[in-house]
Amino acid sequence: MSHEDEGWLEDGIREVLIRPEEIAARVQELGRQISLDYAGRELVMIGVLKGVLFFMADLLRCVTVPVEVDFLAVSSYSHKNDRQGGVRLLKDLEISIEGRHVLFVEDMVDTGLTLNYLLRNLQARQPASLEVCAFLNKSKNRLMEIPLKYRGFDVPDRFVVGYGLDYREQYRNLPFIGLLKGDRL
Amino acid sequence: MHPAEVVFARILDFYGIAWQYEPRTFPLEWDEQKRVTLAFTPDFYLPDQDLYIELTTLRPRLSTLKNRKMRRMAELYPDVHIKLLKRREMRDLMIKFGLYDEAEKLLGTEAQMMEEEVEDVARG
Numbered sequence: 001m002s003h004e005d006e007g008w009l010e011d012g013i014r015e016v017l018i019r020p021e022e023i024a025a026r027v028q029e030l031g032r033q034i035s036l037d038y039a040g041r042e043l044v045m046i047g048v049l050k051g052v053l054f055f056m057a058d059l060l061r062c063v064t065v066p067v068e069v070d071f072l073a074v075s076s077y078s079h080k081n082d083r084q085g086g087v088r089l090l091k092d093l094e095i096s097i098e099g100r101h102v103l104f105v106e107d108m109v110d111t112g113l114t115l116n117y118l119l120r121n122l123q124a125r126q127p128a129s130l131e132v133c134a135f136l137n138k139s140k141n142r143l144m145e146i147p148l149k150y151r152g153f154d155v156p157d158r159f160v161v162g163y164g165l166d167y168r169e170q171y172r173n174l175p176f177i178g179l180l181k182g183d184r185l
Numbered sequence: 186m187h188p189a190e191v192v193f194a195r196i197l198d199f200y201g202i203a204w205q206y207e208p209r210t211f212p213l214e215w216d217e218q219k220r221v222t223l224a225f226t227p228d229f230y231l232p233d234q235d236l237y238i239e240l241t242t243l244r245p246r247l248s249t250l251k252n253r254k255m256r257r258m259a260e261l262y263p264d265v266h267i268k269l270l271k272r273r274e275m276r277d278l279m280i281k282f283g284l285y286d287e288a289e290k291l292l293g294t295e296a297q298m299m300e301e302e303v304e305d306v307a308r309g
Contacts, residue, residue, distance in 0.1 A: 077199045105187040113200040
């Protein structure tokens with residue numbers, strides 16, 4: 001364990017689940033596989049803000065085929081949004097995906113509710129293909145069966161933070177995936 | 186509906202997922218006269234996913250009856266897909282959707298949960 005890890009562990013993190021070097025190696029493998037699979041095709045990678053920020057940035061740099069990137073932002077469920085109806089796009093794509101090969105990049109797939117909604121939304125725009133790359137897969141709570149073509153890590157049914165994932169908007173900047181101490185939840 | 190079920194139903198509505206509330210009861214055990222002595226009514230059914238969902242806010246040590254029902258369900262209705270969302274999973278789901286107050290409430294009120302267990306037994 002490094003001194004940096006110890007610092008984080010004193011600040012609410014109980015355990016490091018996936019270390020930075022493991023993340024880097026896996027992201028590189030994913031980038032290599034994606035580059036092979038999409039060879040000869042132009043790729044559009046799409047992510048949802050904000051959790052996917054670090055994964056998208058690292059993955060993009062490991063992809064060697066021509067690629068465009070764009071982001072969506074969607075409203076999360078809350079009592080306020082509940083009164084306003086369903087999911088709203090807070091930021092839509094700026095590029096058209098019609099007839100293009102789209103790879104949807106997710107930080108973590110858990111219940112699949114948000115991903116299910118977003119894939120329906122993207123499919124309606126008639127891309128040539130639409131696949132999913134998830135950094136973390138927490139399958140125990142999956143309610144919507146969604147094929148994940150690319151998967152970084154399977155994680156246990158625990159609340160994880162770091163590498164873009166937050167708890168109350170904190171901990172996104174951790175360079176690893178960690179478990180919070182119980183008293184933080 | 187239990188408050189946690191209300192929140193869950195609203196989340197499903199928010200994401201445009203079709204759902205039904207307690208649409209089917211599954212008999213699990215019978216006495217000598219073939220009368221049903223134990224039954225299970227999952228809380229939600231998602232028709233598009235063909236998936237039943239049972240929510241529980243009970244502490245693990247109070248979940249014995251529900252676990253027994255889930256085991257019997259698997260034995261008698263192996264083709265029926267059921268997902269049990271336990272207390273911690275419900276809490277994490279609420280945190281994920283920004284419902285911090287609801288998540289904190291879920292961790293309290295053990296007395297209420299014990300009452301719910303008693304009701305559960307009474308319903309069979």
